[in-house]
Amino acid sequence: MDKIPSFQKNHDLLQPGFHFSTLQSGITTYDLRFKKPNAGDFISPAALHSIEHMLATILRNSDKKEDIIYFGPMGCRTGFYLLTVNLTYNDTLLLLKKAFTDALNLSEVPGAKKEECGNYLEHDLEGAKKECKLYLEILESLDKKILAEEREKENIAKERR
Numbered sequence: 660m661d662k663i664p665s666f667q668k669n670h671d672l673l674q675p676g677f678h679f680s681t682l683q684s685g686i687t688t689y690d691l692r693f694k695k696p697n698a699g700d701f702i703s704p705a706a707l708h709s710i711e712h713m714l715a716t717i718l719r720n721s722d723k724k725e726d727i728i729y730f731g732p733m734g735c736r737t738g739f740y741l742l743t744v745n746l747t748y749n750d751t752l753l754l755l756k757k758a759f760t761d762a763l764n765l766s767e768v769p770g771a772k773k774e775e776c777g778n779y780l781e782h783d784l785e786g787a788k789k790e791c792k793l794y795l796e797i798l799e800s801l802d803k804k805i806l807a808e809e810r811e812k813e814n815i816a817k818e819r820r
Contacts, residue, residue: 664688673695675692675694675695675738676692676805677692677752677801677809679809679816680740682816686728687743687751688742691738691739691741692737701735701736702738703786705781705783706790710739711730712768712776713787715731718754723750727741747810747813756795759792759795767784768784768787
């Protein structure tokens with residue numbers, strides 16, 4: 660079997676940040692890396708689950724909701740994948756900054772009632788907000804060089820289509 664794109668990346672070199680991953684069939688996949696892989700610091704399962712509910716709800720209610728395909732966790736618990744259409748890296752970065760800011764203002768986890776969630780007992784609003792705050796700080800601190808490199812990766816992928 661062929662290795663999927665995410666397994667072709669050397670995880671020892673990946674750093675927390677906002678990374679362009681792939682462009683396939685018009686769908687762009689972004690890697691929202693909260694934690695350095697294999698470093699021993701992972702998002703707790705309850706916080707991960709809550710962030711999934713919070714961001715999926717916020718993104719699917721944003722003015723870009725028609726361009727959001729999927730938001731969900733990485734099994735390794737170091738971050739999330741965001742799949743979009745019709746959005747550039749810069750558009751998506753701005754959307755994420757707003758979404759994570761909005762997440763910090765939530766007073767409850769959306770869709771966390773028993774009738775709404777298959778694992779309603781495993782949520783942690785405060786833990787999720789802590790992780791969202793830390794990731795928002797990562798997004799705010801991305802330097803121009805990194806942003807330019809990620810935009811270039813996206814542009815190269817578009818040219819190959």
